[in-house]
Amino acid sequence: MKLTPKTATLLVLVLLVALSPVLFPSGYYYRVGALIFVNAIAVTGIVILTGYAGQISLGHAGFAGIGAYACALAPVHLGLHPSLALVLGAAISGLLAFLVGRPILRLKGYYLGVATLGFGILVSMVLNNERQLTGGPDGMEVPDLGLRGLLKDAGLDLTNGQFWYFLCGIVLILGAWLALNLFNSPTGRALRALHGSEVAARTVGVDVARLKLQAFVISAVYASVSGSLLALQNKFITPDVAGFMHSIEMVTMAVLGGVGSVLGAIFGAAVLTLLPQVLTVFAEYEQLVLGLVMMLVMIFLPQGLLPSILRKIRGRDE
Amino acid sequence: MSVLLSVEGLGISFGGLRAVNEVSFTVRPGEITSVIGPNGAGKTTLFNMISGVYRPGSGRVVLDGQDVTGMAPHLLARRGMSRTFQNLQIFQSMTVLENAIAGYHLQERGPVLADLLGLPSSRRRATQAQDGARKLLARVGLDRAAEREAGNLSYGALKRLEIARALALSPKILLLDEPAAGCNAVETEEIDHLIAEVARSGVAILLVEHDMKMVMRISNHIVVLDHGEKIAEGDPASVSRNPAVIAAYLGTDAETGAAHADG
Numbered sequence: 001m002k003l004t005p006k007t008a009t010l011l012v013l014v015l016l017v018a019l020s021p022v023l024f025p026s027g028y029y030y031r032v033g034a035l036i037f038v039n040a041i042a043v044t045g046i047v048i049l050t051g052y053a054g055q056i057s058l059g060h061a062g063f064a065g066i067g068a069y070a071c072a073l074a075p076v077h078l079g080l081h082p083s084l085a086l087v088l089g090a091a092i093s094g095l096l097a098f099l100v101g102r103p104i105l106r107l108k109g110y111y112l113g114v115a116t117l118g119f120g121i122l123v124s125m126v127l128n129n130e131r132q133l134t135g136g137p138d139g140m141e142v143p144d145l146g147l148r149g150l151l152k153d154a155g156l157d158l159t160n161g162q163f164w165y166f167l168c169g170i171v172l173i174l175g176a177w178l179a180l181n182l183f184n185s186p187t188g189r190a191l192r193a194l195h196g197s198e199v200a201a202r203t204v205g206v207d208v209a210r211l212k213l214q215a216f217v218i219s220a221v222y223a224s225v226s227g228s229l230l231a232l233q234n235k236f237i238t239p240d241v242a243g244f245m246h247s248i249e250m251v252t253m254a255v256l257g258g259v260g261s262v263l264g265a266i267f268g269a270a271v272l273t274l275l276p277q278v279l280t281v282f283a284e285y286e287q288l289v290l291g292l293v294m295m296l297v298m299i300f301l302p303q304g305l306l307p308s309i310l311r312k313i314r315g316r317d318e
Numbered sequence: 319m320s321v322l323l324s325v326e327g328l329g330i331s332f333g334g335l336r337a338v339n340e341v342s343f344t345v346r347p348g349e350i351t352s353v354i355g356p357n358g359a360g361k362t363t364l365f366n367m368i369s370g371v372y373r374p375g376s377g378r379v380v381l382d383g384q385d386v387t388g389m390a391p392h393l394l395a396r397r398g399m400s401r402t403f404q405n406l407q408i409f410q411s412m413t414v415l416e417n418a419i420a421g422y423h424l425q426e427r428g429p430v431l432a433d434l435l436g437l438p439s440s441r442r443r444a445t446q447a448q449d450g451a452r453k454l455l456a457r458v459g460l461d462r463a464a465e466r467e468a469g470n471l472s473y474g475a476l477k478r479l480e481i482a483r484a485l486a487l488s489p490k491i492l493l494l495d496e497p498a499a500g501c502n503a504v505e506t507e508e509i510d511h512l513i514a515e516v517a518r519s520g521v522a523i524l525l526v527e528h529d530m531k532m533v534m535r536i537s538n539h540i541v542v543l544d545h546g547e548k549i550a551e552g553d554p555a556s557v558s559r560n561p562a563v564i565a566a567y568l569g570t571d572a573e574t575g576a577a578h579a580d581g
Contacts, residue, residue: 177436178434178435181433181434181435181436181440182433182434184444185433185434185436185440185444186423186426186427186428186433186440186443186444186447187427187428187430187433187434188433189412189416189419189420189423189426189444190420190423190427192409192411192412192416193409193412193420193423195409195411196408196409196410196411196412197407197408197409199371199391199403199407200403200407200408200409200483201409201420201423202370202390202391202392202395203369203391203392203394203395203400203401203407203484204395204400204420204421204423204424204483204484204486204487205392205395205396205423205424205487206392206420206423207392208392214430218430218434260411
């Protein structure tokens with residue numbers, strides 16, 4: 001039996017999430033794993049926006065910020081359970097993406113990049129400046145999700161690291177499943193079509209403005225959920241989550257791994273989350289080596305790490 | 319037979335330059351109407367105005383009795399207008415089959431939530447479109463290339479793929495912008511047959527073409543443009559004898575004389 005790419009990708013993901021802990025030398029690695037998954041969730045959204053629809057955003061950390069601060073603020077001010085705060089954050093992010101996306105998705109290429117950049121900076125400025133509400137640059141505490149306690153009562157006793165590792169892993173698998181469903185669906189096909197040629201997509205009846213907006217909203221929700229999980233996991237949040245560097249990180253992870261494929265982008269998230277930890281041996285030259293690695297990948301493997309590697313392997317088979 | 323598309327006094331200027339001026343003609347179902355003219359005569363510009371890519375500066379486009387002047391291309395698609403492009407506009411990184419399925423967008427589209435969740439309704443829509451697309455690919459002789467990436471196809475095959483994608487909309491009118499440009503004799507003949515067959519099925523065809531032999535062979539009606547103006551109109555025989563047309567294609571006596579002097 002031949003596996004469809006969708007089933008194969010999901011299978012790989014499930015096995016990775018379930019079996020990786022066997023190799024963990026210490027509990028610390030659960031935390032690294034959870035961080036990879038959190039990043040990978042946001043990057044999966046970027047795959048839908050950039051890989052499928054061909055639209056660029058340099059401001060998606062803004063949505064991560066909204067998701068993160070929703071989990072910090074809504075439980076305190078609205079009395080919502082943190083899990084509902086995550087849902088509220090996703091809804092606000094989606095709505096905001098809808099409102100912001102309408103005018104700016106008319107722009108193309110660099111112009112769209114700059115406009116989304118402006119949006120991200122705006123969110124980051126609000127979070128930094130509204131001290132009474134957000135604590136400003138010092139950040140603020142985030143209430144406990146409380147789910148781990150419930151699991152313990154039910155007889156499943158996980159360490160904090162294990163709990164977040166598996167929770168984020170499950171959310172990532174869910175997110176990847178949705179993105180893979182979309183890829184081969186009528187909507188996904190229309191998104192990829194407008195990526196290939198906007199004018200041709202229009203002539204086959206694709207409402208280009210509407211579809212770009214859908215992709216933008218969906219990817220914003222991914223970023224928001226990623227931000228929420230980060231906040232809930234760390235129990236503390238600063239405006240850095242909405243910062244420019246975080247936006248760039250998301251796009252870099254997606255492009256480095258291979259923005260056209262869900263698995264590739266997740267691979268990119270893993271590499272760029274792990275690399276700084278590995279590169280600490282270079283001490284003060286860490287950033288330099290990181291930049292060098294990224295440049296070399298883009299020069300020699302322009303399709304991204306995973307697609308290029310897979311192509312090499314397949315090429316040898318044939 | 320009744321008129322399907324009527325172009326009434328269509329005109330447009332680019333930066334003060336009148337690219338197309340006061341062009342009028344009609345297109346009927348089942349007929350092949352060709353627009354010809356020397357390079358830069360405004361043929362593609364005219365096409366882009368009719369298909370909603372450019373908004374006309376003056377005049378009207380009436381499709382099936384309704385004014386559709388300046389209407390967005392995706393709305394024209396819903397009203398039964400479909401087109402191909404002079405410079406291929408293929409979805410390069412998608413497979414041949416996916417390109418053809420994309421033509422069924424209006425039939426297969428549905429709620430985005432159903433598509434995200436992979437609901438049975440979404441899969442049913444996709445499967446129906448896929449069945450239609452496979453039949454269309456067989457019709458244009460591309461069924462064996464279905465799973466290949468479109469970017470790897472030969473030029474002639476891509477031209478046919480574009481026509482297949484346009485036919486997927488089951489259009490009432492099909493606009494073909496130089497469908498045989500860059501094709502060899504065999505490919506041209508294949509496309510030739512395909513167009514004639516589509517016209518026979520009752521679709522109105524509006525054609526811009528450089529290949530004179532092809533135009534004369536398959537057209538029912540010919541509109542001749544020169545410098546953005548309509549200079550002649552009629553059946554192939556009468557157009558080919560028209561002195562204004564001959565002058566436009568071969569140059570007027572004065573120009574010919576000057577060319578000789580230069581040479």
